Amino acid sequence: MQEIVRFGLIGCGRISPRHIQSLAQIPSGSLVAVADVIESRAERAAGETGAEPYTDYRRLLDRRDIDVVTICTPSGMHAAMAIEALQAGKHVLVEKPMALTLADADAMIAAAGQTGRKLGVVLQNRYNPPMQDLRRAVDEGRLGRLLLGNATVRWYRPQEYYEDGWHGTLAMDGGALMNQSIHHIDALQWMMGNPVSVFAYTATLAHRMEAEDTGVAAIRFEGGALGVVEGSTITYPENLEGSLSIFGEHGSVKVGGTALNRKVFWKLADQLEHEKELLTREQIDPPSVYGQSHRAVIEDMIDAVLHDRKPRTNGVEARRSVALVLAIYESARTGREVMLAAQDA
Numbered sequence: 052m053q054e055i056v057r058f059g060l061i062g063c064g065r066i067s068p069r070h071i072q073s074l075a076q077i078p079s080g081s082l083v084a085v086a087d088v089i090e091s092r093a094e095r096a097a098g099e100t101g102a103e104p105y106t107d108y109r110r111l112l113d114r115r116d117i118d119v120v121t122i123c124t125p126s127g128m129h130a131a132m133a134i135e136a137l138q139a140g141k142h143v144l145v146e147k148p149m150a151l152t153l154a155d156a157d158a159m160i161a162a163a164g165q166t167g168r169k170l171g172v173v174l175q176n177r178y179n180p181p182m183q184d185l186r187r188a189v190d191e192g193r194l195g196r197l198l199l200g201n202a203t204v205r206w207y208r209p210q211e212y213y214e215d216g217w218h219g220t221l222a223m224d225g226g227a228l229m230n231q232s233i234h235h236i237d238a239l240q241w242m243m244g245n246p247v248s249v250f251a252y253t254a255t256l257a258h259r260m261e262a263e264d265t266g267v268a269a270i271r272f273e274g275g276a277l278g279v280v281e282g283s284t285i286t287y288p289e290n291l292e293g294s295l296s297i298f299g300e301h302g303s304v305k306v307g308g309t310a311l312n313r314k315v316f317w318k319l320a321d322q323l324e325h326e327k328e329l330l331t332r333e334q335i336d337p338p339s340v341y342g343q344s345h346r347a348v349i350e351d352m353i354d355a356v357l358h359d360r361k362p363r364t365n366g367v368e369a370r371r372s373v374a375l376v377l378a379i380y381e382s383a384r385t386g387r388e389v390m391l392a393a394q395d396a
Contacts, residue, residue, distance in 0.1 A: 055081050056353045057116055059141070061108045061132060062123035063087040063096040066146055070121050071100055073346035079353050086111045108132065112139040118356060119144055119169075126230070127223035130155035133170070137162040142169040144352050144362075148233050148376070149369045151225060156373055160366040171352045171362030172369035176234045176311040177241065178347035184314075185297065185304055189242055193319050195300030200243040200270075200278040202235040205291040208284040210258055219260030226262030228253070229376050232282030237372035238295045238311060239280065245273045246375055248390050253383040257285040268379045280379065312343070 056079060060070055063085055074080045082100050086108040087093040097104035105111050112120065112135060120136040122129055122145040130150045133143045143163070149172045150156040163170035176182055188194055204227070208218075217223035224230055240246055251268035258264045264285050270278035294307035294315065302319035306312075348364065355362045374391060382389040 053079055054357060055079060056118045056356050057081050057083045058119045058121055059084040059086070059111045059114065059117040060096070060102075060121045060123060061086045061111065061136075062125075062146075063089075063092040064123060067096060067123045069345040070123060070349065071096060073349050075100070076346055077350055077353065079357070080349060083116060084111045084114060109135070112136055112141065117141060119352060122146060125217040125223040126151055126225065127217070127220075130159055133159050134162045137166045137168045137170065140166065140168065142171075142352070142356055144171040144173065144349070146173045147237075147369070148225075148229055148373050149366060150373060151222075151229065153370070153374060153377060156366065156370045160370065163366055169352070169355050169362055170366040171348070171355065172364050172366060173345065173348050174234065174237050174364040174369060174372075175344035175348045176238060177364060178344040178351075179306075179310070179312045181306045181308075181314045182238065182295075182311055185242065185295075185306060188302070188304070188319060189297070193321055194297065194302040194304070195320075196274070197243055197272075197276045197297065197299045199276060199296075199298040200239050200272075201294075201296040202232065202239040202278070202280045202282070203292055203294045203296070204232040204235050204282040205286045206231050206284050206293065207286045207289050207291075208258070208264075212284075213258055213260045219258065219262050219264075221261045224262065225376070225380075226253070226255075226260070226266070227264050227282045227284045228266045228280070228379060229262070229373075231284055232266070232280065233372055233376060234311065235282070235293060235295055236280055236375055237369075238306075239270075239278055240272075240371055240375055242295070242297050243270075243272045243276055243278055245371075245393070246278070246378070246391050247271045247273055248388050249375070249378045249382050250388045251280075251379040251382040253380065257287075263383075266379060266383065268382070270375075310343070 086105040093104035213219035253263035253266040305316040
């Protein structure tokens, strides 16, 4: 008989349908409870799934029949809720970014260690087939020594997006880099390795909001490779590009599409004769920037629970992109190059 991992979901806003729909497709997962401070949202999610609705997430944490708590609330709430859930004996899967400060990220990681529970973070684009292909190519050395990496996010958000009480605020969200660009920044450092230093500018150019709607950064990685980050929500009237480009001695690759799901350019020295074939795979864009890999993240979390291993995108791994964004913010604030602390490979 197949073992079932039971989930409770906190936060029934815009990202929650990805989790709900994914769990419905996974035989070994079951959604048994949902919580949201807005009662109508909790009831709507419950009506779609048969889960029990709550307006107080602590009642969800009190349930003994929940194995994993998924946190889909505003980013500034992630740390406190995750720690509460871990201390309640639940495994935790939290949306990106895992936290808005390194102190909070470290507290989450420590709580997971102290309680013996799993902590996973939703970095779903890592699971996309083109990203997995690129990761393998890097690991196998087929690009040779990496020289340059670019993460580019040219997206648009109307002013109304920032008028919901939390988007674009420093306490709950951050700006175009911490929110919209975090997946691409994560992908950049996942491929290029540990960043050593960063110099950056940020600005709020087209919106009324606390955080930035535009940011650019130059990065130096271990081994001497360089990188560039460009992230914004100002490309009126619609999203223009979200991409990752990696350039090495023996190859150049650009992955783009709606959600890092399309091989835009793929030239490796040992695959040039198969270039057209490679570029015709996985070419259907998902309907939104959330992509189609939430199911893979949740399946990995379930497998981690059932086989007592760390999730592939665990807290320690997800902390890296938070650290890089915070270094970018510090450089922009101080006008100075910021050195990053060494991280374990």
